[in-house]
Amino acid sequence: MKYFEFTFSTRPCSETVSDVLAAVLGEAGFESFVTTDNGLTAYIQQALCDEAAIKEAIAEFPIPDTDITYSYVEAEDKDWNEEWEKNFFQPIIIGDRCVIHSTFHHDVPQVEYDIVINPQMA
Incomplete structure (x- = not known):
C-alpha cells in the first residue's frame, strides 16, 4: 500500500x-x-x-x-513492520530470571524463563 x-x-x-x-x-x-x-x-x-x-x-x-x-x-514505500521489528523491538530482560524476545533476537541471556514472541503474531 x-x-x-x-x-x-x-x-x-x-x-x-x-x-x-x-x-x-x-x-x-x-x-x-x-x-x-x-x-x-x-x-x-x-x-x-x-x-x-x-x-x-x-x-x-x-x-x-x-x-x-x-x-x-x-511516504517512502517500505515494509514498516519489518523496519519496526529490526530497529525498535528490543529484548526485555527482567532481573536474571526472565527474558522476553522475538524469534530474530539471538544474543539474549540464558535465563530460567525464556519467552519468545513472534512480532507478527503479537
Missing part, C-alpha cells in the same frame, strides 16, 4: 490540540500519528485520502483559536 505523510503544524501546539487533531484525522481516514514539536505527523493510504474531507475537518476543528496548516509528501 502507498501512503501519504502529512505534516500538521498547530498554533498553539499542545498535547490536547495534538490529541484532538489525531482523533479528528482518524475520522478522516488517517491510520497512524507521531507527535512532533510543532504538531503532528500523520499517515493515510493514498487510496483513502480525500483532501476536501481533511480541509473540512480542519475548518471544523473543535478547539477555538487553533491555527492548523499542513503539507504532505508520498
Whole structure:
C-alpha cells in the first residue's frame, strides 16, 4: 500500500490540540500519528485520502483559536513492520530470571524463563 505523510503544524501546539487533531484525522481516514514539536505527523493510504474531507475537518476543528496548516509528501514505500521489528523491538530482560524476545533476537541471556514472541503474531 502507498501512503501519504502529512505534516500538521498547530498554533498553539499542545498535547490536547495534538490529541484532538489525531482523533479528528482518524475520522478522516488517517491510520497512524507521531507527535512532533510543532504538531503532528500523520499517515493515510493514498487510496483513502480525500483532501476536501481533511480541509473540512480542519475548518471544523473543535478547539477555538487553533491555527492548523499542513503539507504532505508520498511516504517512502517500505515494509514498516519489518523496519519496526529490526530497529525498535528490543529484548526485555527482567532481573536474571526472565527474558522476553522475538524469534530474530539471538544474543539474549540464558535465563530460567525464556519467552519468545513472534512480532507478527503479537
